[in-house]
């Protein structure tokens with residue numbers, strides 16, 4: 001089995017996790033910028049984090065033969081402070097041309113607030129100006145359907161943005177159709193306690209098909225399983241999905257999306 005982990009917060013994982021992922025067939029990992037479990041106190045905290053995502057972490061992954069890519073932003077949870085968000089968005093251009101940066105993410109909404117919306121629009125503008133791919137986080141605790149609708153409205157109202165260059169992550173049964181019908185990519189996040197279980201993910205694949213969809217583990221500092229994608233592949237095989245279709249969903253689909261950024265190199269497997 002080969003797969004790509006398209007959304008893994010590796011800075012919070014151990015070297016054992018890297019070893020297990022590579023052993024299970026992981027061929028590349030992509031790491032969006034996210035909330036660290038605490039609010040950073042200044043733009044300097046983000047500067048250091050962007051150095052970690054674009055320099056230190058790729059080197060750590062390379063020790064296990066794993067190509068590492070990243071996405072940059074100030075995450076929605078810290079976007080309530082618009083002044084800080086503007087400062088962070090102001091330093092991203094210093095990092096955007098680094099060789100492992102695929103785009104802007106994970107941007108989006110957390111509480112669907114006015115300030116979050118403003119910061120989302122600033123990020124979308126930055127992505128348009130820099131011709132970057134976009135990775136979007138949809139809310140977990142607040143109204144996901146409302147948040148997803150608001151996000152799609154922001155993306156569609158900027159005519160420079162092409163839906164096929166945006167992935168809307170953490171979709172669930174009530175939002176996936178909305179996302180795919182509008183021409184965007186959809187990401188399903190596999191979690192042991194919240195979000196989407198492997199069986200729910202495969203149910204959604206059975207209902208919505210296998211085009212413009214990827215699966216990820218998110219694997220952050222909370223309870224999460226770095227091997228969630230290959231474990232879900234086992235569930236697909238158990239349900240008689242053929243090996244070629246499994247490979248499409250867990251390897252070729254994320255590779256197809258990410259290859260829209262010329263910096264993404266198709267991993268050798």
Ligand SMILES: [Zn+2]
Nearest residue numbers: 032034106218
């Ligand atoms: Zn994330």
